[in-house]
Every structure is written in C-alpha cells, then in structure tokens.
Amino acid sequence: MTSTPAGPSPEPALRTSGTAVDEIRRAEAARTLGLLDPSTLQVRAGQWLADGVDSPNVRALARANSETSDGIRLALLAEIAEENGVHFETTAEARALHASSVIAAMATSSNPTLVAMTFSNNYTDEVSSRISRAVGRIFHRR
Numbered sequence: 001m002t003s004t005p006a007g008p009s010p011e012p013a014l015r016t017s018g019t020a021v022d023e024i025r026r027a028e029a030a031r032t033l034g035l036l037d038p039s040t041l042q043v044r045a046g047q048w049l050a051d052g053v054d055s056p057n058v059r060a061l062a063r064a065n066s067e068t069s070d071g072i073r074l075a076l077l078a079e080i081a082e083e084n085g086v087h088f089e090t091t092a093e094a095r096a097l098h099a100s101s102v103i104a105a106m107a108t109s110s111n112p113t114l115v116a117m118t119f120s121n122n123y124t125d126e127v128s129s130r131i132s133r134a135v136g137r138i139f140h141r142r
Helices: 017-033 038-050 056-062 070-083 091-108 112-138
Strands: 002-004 007-009
Touching: 017 038, 017 070, 017 091, 038 056, 038 070, 056 070
Parallel strands: none
Antiparallel strands: 002 007
C-alpha cells in the first residue's frame, strides 16, 4: 500500500486476461440487450490487449477510429465474445448476467443509489433512442 496525507490507499487491482474476459462477457451481455455504447469499445479493447487477450478482432477493435461505424464495433465485440467462449445463446442469459452485475455493483458501491440511477438512465436513453429511430423510419420524409 502507498500512503497519502489522508492515510493508506489501496494498490490498483491486478488485471489479468481473466479480468478482461469477464469484462468482455459483461460487454457482450450489454450488447445483446442493446445497452452498450459502442464508442467505449476502442478503449476497452486496448485494455483487453494490455491484459493479455489478443486476437485480430481485439486488435481491430482497439484500432477503431471515428470512421469505424457502431455496427462494425458491435460486430467485432460479438466475434471477440465468441472467440473467448463468452457469447450468449439467449437474451435471457444475457439479461441474467447484466442484472447480477448491476446488483453486485450496487452491493459493493459506496453509493448504490447512483449505480441504480446510472443503470436506469442508460436503459431509458437506449429505449428513447430506439423509439426515435423507429419513428424516423416510419415517418421518413421524402
């Protein structure tokens, strides 16, 4: 442990390829449920590489740039999950993992209300976005 004027601070948690695979699984659950922001995947993939999860798909996702479409980023994540054996056969499986992740975060958080609000806001934002896209397709101006 290192010391600070306020007292000891914990060392950063050791990250491993197992840590990365767990994160890939949670990201895949969120992707399956339509709750994942694809713009976060480039940074995540860079961390997965640093943690030892290396494949052409992880490298491609880590190199993604502003020109890379969200669809390509999400497809790469699906491939990465498949490569690592953490894809979901059903939406129910993804939902169960996502719910347990949220509950675990709430249980270990110093502010569980904030965790719940963040989850709720992310879900609401995604539903609103889907409705807006659907309305746009239905009432497409010509």
